[in-house]
Amino acid sequence: QVQLVESGGGVVQPGKSLRLSCAASGFAFSSDAIHWVRQAPGKGLEWVAVISYDGTTTYYADSVKGRFSISRDNSKNNVALQMNSLRPEDTAIYYCAREGSYIRMDSWGLGTLVTV
């Protein structure tokens, strides 16, 4: 079955960096785009970034553009989110999600907590 497992979260000081990882299994990883979505404590879902199936196309939310970078390694079934210049408002649970048709997110991981 489809499985997405996030890791790399933790407590970090403002201005520092953190790298999140999303390990995928149970599907044709190299065929699907992957998104990162975050949720601040007590708040709603906020889209962060997406990377295409082959890594050639990426898009970012305005709130993280220029600070965050998404990448993938299809040989390792892994997507990374490099987060630089972190701010207190980046504190959230970060989820990775597999993209299905019409840009829906049909499978989600359990999330990893980042505290800035």
Added chain:
Amino acid sequence: SYVVIQPPSVSVAPGKTATISCGGDDIGNRVVHWYQQRAGKAPVLVIYSGSERPSGVPERLSGSNSGNTATLTISRVEAGDEADYYCQLWDTTSDHVVFGGGTKLTVL
């Protein structure tokens, strides 16, 4: 960028019907998806492409989309339906995913 508006909360008695709206300019011409997020859990896709149900989602959940409003309808509401619900679409103008602010469904 494109904005969608959801009511912050909806309350319904067990066995009744709950409707959750997602409003946006001409949203009926966009592809809308819905997610359920129970307390402390990750979101789960419950309706895609406006009205389609993934396998395992009860028929009690249905979706529609027309004009300026997309709607998630939950019939014969049960205690287990209590959760936050989010609509989502892709905005082709900004190349951004857009989420609604979420609606907390309370079962009385």
